[in-house]
Amino acid sequence: MTTPTGPRPRSTLSSSRLSTTGALALGVLVTAAATLGAPALAAQETPPGKAVLEVSDTRTVTLVTGDRVTVTSRSGQPSVLAVRPASHTSGNGSFLSFQDGSGDRYVIPAVAQPYVGRQLDLSLFDVTALAKGTTAAGRVPVTVSYARGAKPSTPTGLTLTSTSGTSARGYTTAASGRKLTRLLKQRIAADVKAGHRPGSTPLFTGVTSVGRTGASTKNATAGGGASAKYKLNILRITAEDRSGAGFNGQVLVTNTDDATRMSVVVPVDDGIEKVAVPSGHYSLAAPVVDFDASGNVTAQSLVTLTDLDVTGATTTDLDARTATAQVTAATPRPATADYAAATWGRTDVTDVADGSIDWAPTASAVTTDTTPVYVNPQPAATTGKVAYFTQWSGHGPATGDPYRYDLAGRLSDAVTADQRITVTGKQLAAVRQRYVRDPAASPDGIITSGELGPGLPAAFSAAVPQTMPARVTDYLSANNGGVWVQQSFPGTSLAFTSGDRPFTAGRTYTQDWARGPIGLGLGQYTRGPFGGSDCSACLADGNLLAYLSTTDSEADHDGGPSVYDEQPAAFAAQLYRDGTLLDDRPGNTAVYVDGQTAPDARYRLVADQDFSGDSTLSQSTTARTELTFGLPSANDTHSLLPAPFTCEGQSASTPCRVLPLLTARFDLAADDLNTSHRTTQSMGLDISHVTFGGAGSRAAITSATVEVSFDGGTTWQKTALHGSKGHYRARWSNPASARGSSPALRVTAADADGNGLTETITHAYSVAATTS
Structure with a gap:
């Protein structure tokens, strides 16, 4: 009972x-x-x-x-x-x-x-x-807990690292777990064939229980x-x-x-x-x-x-x-x-x-x-x-x-x-x-x-x-x-x-x-980024939070490692105010500080993601995004965060405001392996501000450039860029020397309020061995 x-x-x-x-x-x-x-x-x-x-x-x-x-x-x-x-x-x-x-x-x-x-x-x-x-x-x-008097043994699907008295500690993995599943099916099959209830036959001899450590x-x-x-x-x-x-x-x-x-x-x-x-x-x-x-x-x-x-x-x-x-x-x-x-x-x-x-x-x-x-x-x-x-x-x-x-x-x-x-x-x-x-x-x-x-x-x-x-x-x-x-x-x-x-x-x-180039930035969220209504780029009562994520070509997509402890990925973020370091977070792509109320202060956020040690990725292996910005004005009604979104420090007397951070989305002419077969390359580019439920900076986008590097970022060449007001198309040539390689891209942009963006992506796309 x-x-x-x-x-x-x-x-x-x-x-x-x-x-x-x-x-x-x-x-x-x-x-x-x-x-x-x-x-x-x-x-x-x-x-x-x-x-x-x-x-x-x-x-x-x-x-x-x-x-x-x-x-x-x-x-x-x-x-x-x-x-x-x-x-x-x-x-x-x-x-x-x-x-x-x-x-x-x-x-x-x-x-x-x-x-x-x-x-x-x-x-x-x-x-x-x-x-x-x-x-x-x-x-x-x-x-693992053993019955009194039982000789400790290693249950199928487990690896033991230590044994003490009637208990032992160890671990399982995905591979060893499949062995446990096979044993479970064998035991259940034997019970069904014998006319017993599934689970009647003990799974392990001499074991009373296996539980999660801690x-x-x-x-x-x-x-x-x-x-x-x-x-x-x-x-x-x-x-x-x-x-x-x-x-x-x-x-x-x-x-x-x-x-x-x-x-x-x-x-x-x-x-x-x-x-x-x-x-x-x-x-x-x-x-x-x-x-x-x-x-x-x-x-x-x-x-x-x-x-x-x-x-x-x-x-x-x-x-x-x-x-x-x-x-x-x-x-x-x-x-x-x-x-x-x-x-x-x-x-x-x-x-x-x-x-x-x-x-x-x-x-x-x-x-x-x-x-x-x-x-x-x-x-x-x-x-x-x-x-x-x-x-x-x-x-x-x-x-x-x-x-x-x-x-x-x-x-x-x-x-x-x-x-x-x-x-x-x-x-x-x-x-x-x-x-x-x-x-x-x-x-x-x-x-x-x-x-x-x-x-x-x-x-x-x-x-x-x-x-x-x-x-x-x-x-x-x-x-x-x-x-x-x-x-x-x-x-x-x-x-x-x-x-x-x-x-x-x-x-x-x-x-x-996953359409590339895969970058690092923010987006436009109609109902919020998946997972809730918390604003990831906001200010309220002096609390400033900015959280960048891995991006693809869709404005409301966010990405990152799907299994943390198995991937050799590296992240870092730093926040500066008027040249002074406020926050430094190795292993993260977000910054948080409080006490930020100076209306004329200028901020610089630098965030890095590095997947170069990941054997499953050959493109967009690193990305660095630098954002410069000021605080939203108290008179800027466009930046007021609407319900149901919320942010830290928000109250009736201290409304939450969306930070005027720029973000880039790319529309590269490439196949479904993010690989270009073209000698003349083109890419659509959208520069905008992060928004939540439509709230965010309305400052006009005043400039943008796209540069490409075929030598790993040692030298850069500007592309031909056409368009205005945040919507552009860049064109450049993939030279014969670039065939079979992965060029780097660098994008810069600014708005009328002096907020800026620089995003650099290595191995941004692949050039096919033969181009047309």
Whole structure:
């Protein structure tokens, strides 16, 4: 029986906040998930009085099974997760997920579910904690506990580094995790063949548990539990899979009067769990997995119970056989499913009353292949509210006209008996996607898509393989407002994320990914960079923050390393005021200082990114951006940051203003490997200011130059530049001596207020060995 203790605070989605550490040192948490994989700005050893900056953004973590999850946070909480199975062979593409009352999210490969809470601790799958950690080369640190008297041995898929008594420490990697997955499937297959419940056979001999090093045990609880100050009742939960047998897994139990009283993931052992809970109203959610005799997943069932009254000893049943509604789609053109998900979010009475939409806790069933996902019909909530929605993605046949569908079902407070997403061509937006890659990169890329909308629970996005380069028409639904976020992992250690983009049904759009030259700068964000509403180039109450990210040709794309601890990338940023160094941040591309109120001060920001040590990149290997600027005027209404954007120091008396920083976007005439086959080269150039919701400097762009170097930056030659007001086209010649090489580019620009930009990119593009 599980008796959770210690209620946790309600999970809230707060904006960035300023706090003090030590006597004078300031600590700033800036949620800048806009930059997928941009260098994390970790707190450093800092003298008193100097700002310490920490940025929470998107990271890719490796699970003990070798699978990978890209975690993107909004205001410090996980928002969208893209799962990438270690293998796309049968039975390896299914996952389940929970988010507890504290906001931590757990992603569990379906093949591991029968052993989670038994020999595999739930902490191993806490992707929130994994994303906050720093480990070498994608390793997951683990601690192994042995039974008393058992001889310590090395479990399959683990590497041990030390042993002491009845415990040992070590780690897993992506490669070793695949060995663990094979063992899991073998054990499950043996159980199914013997007529036993999957997970009945011990995974490791003599091992009581394997958990993440440094984590408290999660086998009993994952989230807020019931406090001793409440009178407790015994809730008996029974659960069956689709064959009618009791299953080994987990169930999410939530108090819908007040989730801080109890929000807990409890283990179900042989189809039964008893948990002590306060009297009140509850909801239950359990992703149930079924297996065949080969250990492959044959189905997932997200079984939920919207309302349950507990006033004394209570028994309830979660039966996967009641999950009769399959998540499917009817599309205008033929398509084969490559992703399906059902997500159940549950709020309590307090959330509904105060209008907050954090939708914690949640439970999801996700498949990245053709494995079916089923749900059981449930009415609308009578206590609190349900936020339930589905997503389905599929690709068309391998023809000369590649296309795919990314569809989301309508957000609902009820689970209906019909889970088919039906759309017509008029209900879809067509996005012509151009996926570019570096010549040195692998052609095996990944793309993701997820719809965002008011009230949608923190959810998964479809992550599917995509051979690159490629041109694909992506049809997107608009059932929940049509705001989508998409990502591209173009076979390199770089990845790019779009801003929150609204797509209107019936319209056609174009979008390029990783199209070079790849630079370092800012952008124009209609609804904010992906990951939240925090301004990454703003000033309020003397607090000045500027955060640069890796850029491609799209104005609202941000990029950076997709797996931090495995990439040899280097970053640096410095901020000067009137020639005096104010902030110096090795390893970062952002600066933060407070006390900036002098209206006539002149600033210079220098930021560097260096991917020259990365074998997956041969182009745009380094970039340096220098920005000169002044503070926005108190009379400049155009720079006032609009809602819902926020920034540090903002209040009713101290509004936030967007800094007048210049940024460049390039439109190079090249193929889908960023390679030019031309003797006469051309490139479009847009010079503008960073904007958020349209707010930003309106100063006219007064000058621009483009220079090219064919000798690594030793000498430069100006190009012919035509255009005005920030819109230009440059032309130059690729000489015969440049064939098979990668020239450098340098762009300079200025506006009428004296703000300036210089951006230098080495190996900016490739010149083909033969040109025309």
